[in-house]
Amino acid sequence: MSPPGEGGSCPICSKPRDTKFRPFCSKRCADLDLGRWLRGDYAIPGAPPSPGEGLSDPDEDPELN
Numbered sequence: 001m002s003p004p005g006e007g008g009s010c011p012i013c014s015k016p017r018d019t020k021f022r023p024f025c026s027k028r029c030a031d032l033d034l035g036r037w038l039r040g041d042y043a044i045p046g047a048p049p050s051p052g053e054g055l056s057d058p059d060e061d062p063e064l065n
């Protein structure tokens with residue numbers, strides 16, 4: 001049994017946390033999470049998406065075209 005907030009899993013990939021990168025398992029996951037915040041598209045699990053926003057952004061990734 002683990003108390004909430006301790007010994008949990010990485011919020012990005014659900015692997016066991018690393019104390020050096022908690023609450024993440026690795027620098028990669030920490031960077032991923034930071035990147036989401038910087039992009040401003042961090043999604044709260046369970047929260048419904050805003051209508052007309054955030055579902056699919058045509059110019060989200062210009063490298064695709």
Ligand SMILES: [Zn+2]
Nearest residue numbers: 010013025029
């Ligand atoms: Zn992870």
